[in-house]
Amino acid sequence: MPENHSTLSAEALTKQPAQTSLGKDSLLRTIESLIGPAAFVFSLWALTYYVEGEVPPPYLILSVLVFALTFPSHARLQSSTSSLVVDITVNWIWIASLLLVTGFTTGYIREFSDQVLIAWLCVAPLAELGTCIGLRRAAPAILKLQGPKRRAIVVGMNEQGLALATKITESPYSRIELVGFVDSRSPQRLDTANPYKLLDKLDKLAYLVKTKGIQIIYLSLPMASQPRILQALDELKDTTASIYFVPDMFVTDLIQGKPGSVCGMPVISVCESPFKAANGVIKRLSDVFFSLLILIMISPVLLAIAVAIKRGSPGPIIFKQRRYGLDGEEILVYKFRSMSVTEDGGAIRQAQRNDPRITSLGAFLRRTSLDELPQFVNVLQGRMSIVGPRPHAVAHNELYRKLIKGYMVRHKVKPGITGWAQVNGFRGETDTLDKMQGRIDYDLDYLRHWSLRMDIHIILKTIRLVANDQKAY
Numbered sequence: 001m002p003e004n005h006s007t008l009s010a011e012a013l014t015k016q017p018a019q020t021s022l023g024k025d026s027l028l029r030t031i032e033s034l035i036g037p038a039a040f041v042f043s044l045w046a047l048t049y050y051v052e053g054e055v056p057p058p059y060l061i062l063s064v065l066v067f068a069l070t071f072p073s074h075a076r077l078q079s080s081t082s083s084l085v086v087d088i089t090v091n092w093i094w095i096a097s098l099l100l101v102t103g104f105t106t107g108y109i110r111e112f113s114d115q116v117l118i119a120w121l122c123v124a125p126l127a128e129l130g131t132c133i134g135l136r137r138a139a140p141a142i143l144k145l146q147g148p149k150r151r152a153i154v155v156g157m158n159e160q161g162l163a164l165a166t167k168i169t170e171s172p173y174s175r176i177e178l179v180g181f182v183d184s185r186s187p188q189r190l191d192t193a194n195p196y197k198l199l200d201k202l203d204k205l206a207y208l209v210k211t212k213g214i215q216i217i218y219l220s221l222p223m224a225s226q227p228r229i230l231q232a233l234d235e236l237k238d239t240t241a242s243i244y245f246v247p248d249m250f251v252t253d254l255i256q257g258k259p260g261s262v263c264g265m266p267v268i269s270v271c272e273s274p275f276k277a278a279n280g281v282i283k284r285l286s287d288v289f290f291s292l293l294i295l296i297m298i299s300p301v302l303l304a305i306a307v308a309i310k311r312g313s314p315g316p317i318i319f320k321q322r323r324y325g326l327d328g329e330e331i332l333v334y335k336f337r338s339m340s341v342t343e344d345g346g347a348i349r350q351a352q353r354n355d356p357r358i359t360s361l362g363a364f365l366r367r368t369s370l371d372e373l374p375q376f377v378n379v380l381q382g383r384m385s386i387v388g389p390r391p392h393a394v395a396h397n398e399l400y401r402k403l404i405k406g407y408m409v410r411h412k413v414k415p416g417i418t419g420w421a422q423v424n425g426f427r428g429e430t431d432t433l434d435k436m437q438g439r440i441d442y443d444l445d446y447l448r449h450w451s452l453r454m455d456i457h458i459i460l461k462t463i464r465l466v467a468n469d470q471k472a473y
Contacts, residue, residue, distance in 0.1 A: 065099070148177075215241055273413055274447055287385050323415065
């Protein structure tokens, strides 16, 4: 990946908008972002139905407007009760004033009952306060639904590193388990009067991440440590851990880099998945919808191909191969069998032009990409996505992760049936290191710039290219 260094100061980061300590991937934070707007909308509907016996269209339009103005709700779980009351009151006064001024200016306010509006202006903030308090009481149960905590290491036993550790351990809503610290300085130079464990030196960081199942790394090193940070980042590119800088720091080539906070301490992501919170929901819903639609449409084709394979050569209809999926975990990927062999060992030879292992029917299936159709079932299973980095055989992964820097970062997302690399000329055999490097560059570019619009563009471009692309064999 090309180097792109920029400098961020601690002061600049602390001026970023505050975010919840729960993290953007938290179910609790997602509920929190919805619960305030929902309280406003449902209180309006309930009062309208009570007074008028129905919810007329003007009230529906008002509810959409209110939701748009208040979503996402502010992070308030860790606020004191008095701060919560003040924040909700001030925020509601601003929103209500904006709505009233707009209503009087346009004359649209005449469409509403005075009784409903007056009651709603009083009830809405109380409804939001009640839902926030209710969410606090339900938070422990919600946190349990999210499974085990994510294991984390802090690199740098300095002032900001220790402050972050304290915030994590003292937060009642944190889903982070702090395993310990990594620091190369001698114990005599460290503040050892703290309850946190010093695990090892910086040169052992990658080893600790792999052996202790670390999922999050917080780099709390000063800017003067730039060479050490670069070396640590290079070593960590062979893992799938999420990496964050804690200021004071500089930033290198970012994957979904954006500022945030952990238990009130400012951090910035260096390497993170684009599919967090709302983006993750959008991605999954689009995958399920399109997969079901496509499978229903192509079911006769699937049946015809299955019969042809069974009659054409001995062996299974579906070829199951081990691949690396999300976070580098092994998954089974389905394909229609196109070869006379089913290789899935430690050494796999890629298909080549005029490969004798490919059956006559298999050549047609591979050229038209029909052999990939069973992977829509993988998408429904949640193992794959329609669009994402193409999964490689485990043997190829183990080879290229040692040769290409940043190779494993592509596994921050689910593998796809098609991808940004494939529609940009990197479909089919990658017989040289340069070709694989080009594919990885496009995969990482996809992670940096993902959007639903980009996914749709890739799908449409794939359909257009498949018929004419002669690179798959």
